[in-house]
Amino acid sequence: MGSIDRKNKIKEIRKNDIIDAAQEVIFSKGYNQASMDEISKQAEFSKRTVYSYFSSKEEIYFEIMVRGYNLLNEQIQNIFNEIPQKTALEKIKQMGLVIYKFSTQYPNYFEAIMSYENKEEDFDIQLSNSSRDNCYNLGEILFSYLKTTLEEGVKEGLIRDDIDVVNTSVYIWSSTIGLFDVLIKKKKYLKNYHSRDTDTLLKNGLDMIIYSIKKR
Amino acid sequence: MGSIDRKNKIKEIRKNDIIDAAQEVIFSKGYNQASMDEISKQAEFSKRTVYSYFSSKEEIYFEIMVRGYNLLNEQIQNIFNEIPQKTALEKIKQMGLVIYKFSTQYPNYFEAIMSYENKEEDFDIQLSNSSRDNCYNLGEILFSYLKTTLEEGVKEGLIRDDIDVVNTSVYIWSSTIGLFDVLIKKKKYLKNYHSRDTDTLLKNGLDMIIYSIKKR
């Protein structure tokens, strides 16, 4: 291994250490409350050094989001590797449930993902094209699972054959995101004003979505 | 009219003028880029005076959101006042279309509404209970239209009678919000990566939602 490779490797490790530290601080006090001074201190680097690895606080948060996305994609992938294989409809419902489980198990990662999912396409930070593509690809993995499963379901005869799989994937993805967002953020409101708990509403919502694509 | 009443009236007018000015600045440069110095200048008051009417920038933005909500509610209300009356299913689809039209016609108000809809229940600013209730009430108006219309549809025999109207209202509301959010924010991405335009995806999404509640 050449010395340049070794250096790059060390750089990657340090970058990771900084993300670790930032994650600890940001997850414990929230993005806005976490200062770069504190993140640097936690990372045991000077602020200047942190800024030599990342150009802004937002860029670091973006990396945290990528970690979250990878973790989520892994869990989704498991559904498709399971034996015995489930039907397309079961898999789609399972995806919803896995995302929900993820959101309760890793609320901070989920928040990071959501804050980017809910962001304008024109990111505040000017992402390099490769970062942007990389970010899109993370979402594309989920999207393509959805698309493939829908196609599979149509073939099986369980899913309506009058749907367009791309349109329907967008519909399922966006309405599921909306459902989670509202259920998580308005949890107390829904309990106090409409006496419904998150679990009931989530299961009902996913059932409605499934019902809308099911063949009869 | 007593002098106290007159004073309160003047105060209300000034408050409104300040909201007008803030709206102009915020809508033209965005919330973060709009400074309180500039808002005060636009309002032709000193910054100190602005702060005697509102306790923070966020509180002013909150008032802008309330304006937007009232405008939206008005347009929704029109659907229900129309003659001849439509079926429940048509009304629900119409609500979706009206919200979409609103989002294109008043994108800045829509953004203000969305930024509060997407906010944690625990607002950053400590809203007084009356402001918080007031804010909830705005959403409640829409919610109750939805609920009432669903009940009506069940009676008419057009909507599934095995649904719970509250659960279903939450599902419709949250998935519609999610749909708009994704379609507006990821417009370019959906066009470039999946060659689908907003209108098609919106109409398809609303149809799927309608399909999920329709009796057959």
Add this chain to the structure above:
DNA sequence: ACACAAAGTAAACTTAGAGTTTACTTTACT
């Protein structure tokens, strides 16, 4: 083994904007 480049450091600095204080002036009611 040592020169020198790369990487790191602490601490002071810049910048920007929200919100506050001060010391003063204008307005309008009684």
Add this chain to the structure above:
DNA sequence: AGTAAAGTAAACTCTAAGTTTACTTTGTGT
């Protein structure tokens, strides 16, 4: 005309992101 309420300009505090400076440490090539 006197007084209280409402307004003003401008300087100030505070916080936090990001930068600069002047210096030190580390590690690699010859």
